[in-house]
Amino acid sequence: MTRDNRQQVGKRDTRRATSYDVARLAGVSQSAVSRVFKTGASASQKMRERVLAAANEIGYRPNAIARGLITKRSNMIGVVISRMTNLYYPELLVQLTQSFSDRGIRVLLFTLEHESEIDVVLEHTLQYQVDGIVTAAILDSAQLDMLDAAGIPVVLYNRQAKDAQAAAVCCDQEEGEAWLVSRLIEAGHQRFAIISGPEDSTVSTQRTSGALRRLSEFGVNEVTVVAGDYSHESGFRGALEIQELLGALPDAVIAANDAMAIGCIDAAREVLGAQVPEAVSVVGFDGIGAAEYAAYQLTTVRQPVARMTHATVDMLLQRIENPEIGHEQRIFQGTPVRGRSARLTEDGGT
Amino acid sequence: MTRDNRQQVGKRDTRRATSYDVARLAGVSQSAVSRVFKTGASASQKMRERVLAAANEIGYRPNAIARGLITKRSNMIGVVISRMTNLYYPELLVQLTQSFSDRGIRVLLFTLEHESEIDVVLEHTLQYQVDGIVTAAILDSAQLDMLDAAGIPVVLYNRQAKDAQAAAVCCDQEEGEAWLVSRLIEAGHQRFAIISGPEDSTVSTQRTSGALRRLSEFGVNEVTVVAGDYSHESGFRGALEIQELLGALPDAVIAANDAMAIGCIDAAREVLGAQVPEAVSVVGFDGIGAAEYAAYQLTTVRQPVARMTHATVDMLLQRIENPEIGHEQRIFQGTPVRGRSARLTEDGGT
DNA sequence: GTTAGACTTGCATTCGTTTGCAACGAGTTT
DNA sequence: AAACTCGTTGCAAACGAATGCAAGTCTAAC
Numbered sequence: 001m002t003r004d005n006r007q008q009v010g011k012r013d014t015r016r017a018t019s020y021d022v023a024r025l026a027g028v029s030q031s032a033v034s035r036v037f038k039t040g041a042s043a044s045q046k047m048r049e050r051v052l053a054a055a056n057e058i059g060y061r062p063n064a065i066a067r068g069l070i071t072k073r074s075n076m077i078g079v080v081i082s083r084m085t086n087l088y089y090p091e092l093l094v095q096l097t098q099s100f101s102d103r104g105i106r107v108l109l110f111t112l113e114h115e116s117e118i119d120v121v122l123e124h125t126l127q128y129q130v131d132g133i134v135t136a137a138i139l140d141s142a143q144l145d146m147l148d149a150a151g152i153p154v155v156l157y158n159r160q161a162k163d164a165q166a167a168a169v170c171c172d173q174e175e176g177e178a179w180l181v182s183r184l185i186e187a188g189h190q191r192f193a194i195i196s197g198p199e200d201s202t203v204s205t206q207r208t209s210g211a212l213r214r215l216s217e218f219g220v221n222e223v224t225v226v227a228g229d230y231s232h233e234s235g236f237r238g239a240l241e242i243q244e245l246l247g248a249l250p251d252a253v254i255a256a257n258d259a260m261a262i263g264c265i266d267a268a269r270e271v272l273g274a275q276v277p278e279a280v281s282v283v284g285f286d287g288i289g290a291a292e293y294a295a296y297q298l299t300t301v302r303q304p305v306a307r308m309t310h311a312t313v314d315m316l317l318q319r320i321e322n323p324e325i326g327h328e329q330r331i332f333q334g335t336p337v338r339g340r341s342a343r344l345t346e347d348g349g350t
Numbered sequence: 351m352t353r354d355n356r357q358q359v360g361k362r363d364t365r366r367a368t369s370y371d372v373a374r375l376a377g378v379s380q381s382a383v384s385r386v387f388k389t390g391a392s393a394s395q396k397m398r399e400r401v402l403a404a405a406n407e408i409g410y411r412p413n414a415i416a417r418g419l420i421t422k423r424s425n426m427i428g429v430v431i432s433r434m435t436n437l438y439y440p441e442l443l444v445q446l447t448q449s450f451s452d453r454g455i456r457v458l459l460f461t462l463e464h465e466s467e468i469d470v471v472l473e474h475t476l477q478y479q480v481d482g483i484v485t486a487a488i489l490d491s492a493q494l495d496m497l498d499a500a501g502i503p504v505v506l507y508n509r510q511a512k513d514a515q516a517a518a519v520c521c522d523q524e525e526g527e528a529w530l531v532s533r534l535i536e537a538g539h540q541r542f543a544i545i546s547g548p549e550d551s552t553v554s555t556q557r558t559s560g561a562l563r564r565l566s567e568f569g570v571n572e573v574t575v576v577a578g579d580y581s582h583e584s585g586f587r588g589a590l591e592i593q594e595l596l597g598a599l600p601d602a603v604i605a606a607n608d609a610m611a612i613g614c615i616d617a618a619r620e621v622l623g624a625q626v627p628e629a630v631s632v633v634g635f636d637g638i639g640a641a642e643y644a645a646y647q648l649t650t651v652r653q654p655v656a657r658m659t660h661a662t663v664d665m666l667l668q669r670i671e672n673p674e675i676g677h678e679q680r681i682f683q684g685t686p687v688r689g690r691s692a693r694l695t696e697d698g699g700t
Numbered sequence: 701g702t703t704a705g706a707c708t709t710g711c712a713t714t715c716g717t718t719t720g721c722a723a724c725g726a727g728t729t730t
Numbered sequence: 731a732a733a734c735t736c737g738t739t740g741c742a743a744a745c746g747a748a749t750g751c752a753a754g755t756c757t758a759a760c
Contacts, residue, residue: 019746067747070749109457127412295619383717419718421719
């Protein structure tokens with residue numbers, strides 16, 4: 001034993017205290033120690049005190065890894081987030097982490113540069129035995145099947161699975177765009193352009209097609225659509241591209257998210273010398289913090305992040321408790337924000 | 351066995367495949383399976399193929415938790431971040447996660463609403479047997495001692511430990527402020543105000559005192575200082591407060607970070623009807639994405655996040671490999687950004 | 701004083717890996 | 731042909747906690 005310790009000197013000077021060490025010091029069995037540290041297990045007051053004292057003395061901390069091995073619950077969930085350049089995600093991430101943390105669950109974070117990395121990431125989450133996954137990146141049905149086979153519940157955040165069912169929490173993108181379009185039409189806008197998100201983003205698809213549909217209901221069918229990637233930079237470029245394609249700016253630009261809307265406004269004002277909203281109305285989506293900056297005061301639809309986060313956490317935890325539970329989609333309505341980046345008529349009901 | 355499976359039906363329909371299952375199917379020993387999945391272990395080509403085929407067939411994935419138990423390496427590191435309202439952190443977090451991920455290390459994320467929660471969070475990181483910790487929240491010497499006793503290396507990000515030594519990666523706050531102040535003085539600014547960060551933030555203390563020192567070197571000793579909390583909102587309020595205290599705006603406002611600088615500009619323009627930079631110069635610190643928005647184009651000092659991130663990852667990994675290694679501080683110089691939110695003289699050396 | 705009952709406690713097994721040790725075989729040298 | 735490599739492989743003992751089961755303790759009721 002002593003010899004063993006000697007050998008380890010080079011690697012780590014102090015072996016971590018285990019429940020056995022505590023047990024020995026307190027003169028009780030290891031199982032007793034385990035029980036003291038498990039809430040709701042039977043242990044007498046005396047026992048509790050002795051164990052706690054001993055544990056405190058040698059700085060014992062239960063090993064969550066070892067516990068996970070035997071209980072088959074790691075109390076970790078994987079959060080997969082793509083494209084953090086979209087400022088919406090940081091806000092989401094904070095709330096998610098906080099919310100899981102409050103429920104005693106740790107968050108293993110995975111960020112994606114490109115959505116194609118998702119396979120590798122899923123593999124990693126599985127190896128780490130996460131109890132569940134929240135993903136703000138799209139999964140195909142093969143991936144969902146794989147997770148299902150592995151018995152890991154997933155909740156998609158603002159994503160719809162392709163050709164497959166899955167538990168999901170979404171903001172009603174189409175309805176949000178419908179509100180925006182209605183207000184714009186109502187205020188007399190006629191020529192529209194759209195800066196969409198990336199092609200592989202269902203959120204973008206829904207927002208764009210929602211806007212187009214509503215526009216067409218109002219008889220507007222010629223709409224210029226340029227593609228962005230949700231970043232400020234791409235909104236900026238989008239505005240320039242629209243100007244180039246049309247030879248002039250349209251009455252209104254509908255950006256698929258706030259970051260691009262802000263980029264678009266920047267380009268309009270800075271490069272194209274157009275006043276916003278006087279010369280061109282710009283609307284976004286999400287309701288991120290920067291949307292409220294005085295210079296922009298975006299007309300947008302704010303996602304109810306707090307409520308969506310809670311729903312996500314609830315759904316995931318429910319599914320972890322009871323894996324048999326069926327799929328469910330919870331769709332939240334966004335909050336319209338009138339802002340000042342678009343010329344809207346005064347009243348314009350909700 | 352069958353009976354056992356029956357009992358489990360309610361809990362989880364498919365027990366996860368283990369290395370034993372693979373071994374049985376491939377007709378080899380369990381240790382062989384282990385070796386195939388461990389890069390650099392000796393295993394013949396034939397062995398490798400058979401095992402891989404079997405593993406693939408039943409969807410086997412090595413259990414990182416179990417591995418961690420025996421190797422005493424979880425390959426997870428804890429990242430502790432406070433005050434995510436500061437937009438600087440999301441950018442940092444993405445890069446950190448990406449960088450660790452590239453080195454095969456997972457990130458366990460902890461966010462702090464208040465710095466006082468740090469004790470609880472540290473406790474959690476330890477229970478999860480993280481191999482190391484990166485913290486962008488301040489630790490006192492008791493906490494550092496505790497981590498040291500537990501044998502967990504820590505790297506402080508942009509923090510200085512109180513009354514104690516620790517490995518740290520920082521941006522040179524004082525030097526950055528010195529540059530800003532010099533340029534402002536040089537351009538003829540005379541009356542200054544500062545919007546500082548929260549009191550318990552060493553970054554804020556350094557930035558504020560750095561600015562004050564340099565100002566005093568130039569003979570400016572009467573400086574109004576109001577306190578913020580790094581949020582846009584608090585920068586906004588800060589501007590109003592300064593106006594109230596002084597009865598007018600000063601020549602220049604030095605905000606302890608970009609988010610507050612933007613808030614300050616918003617308040618100046620929107621509420622106080624002052625042009626920026628014509629009526630008042632505003633400078634920030636950090637170089638966040640929003641600082642480049644056309645409406646602000648902040649004069650600021652950009653932290654070299656990418657380089658700092660790499661340094662952080664390197665230092666931590668080094669210390670994990672070799673715990674004996676001494677403390678080290680790596681201080682990076684920020685990149686001055688002239689921007690347009692302050693009236694500076696044309697040339698103004700670096 | 702005996703016994704039923706409710707709590708506590710300890711024993712021993714289990715979770716899914718890694719890894720030191722020894723055995724084994726094939727190929728090389730003498 | 732014997733001796734000696736060297737790369738593969740299997741055996742079995744960890745790692746640190748949770749938990750079913752049985753034994754033990756204590757109280758209360760008869």
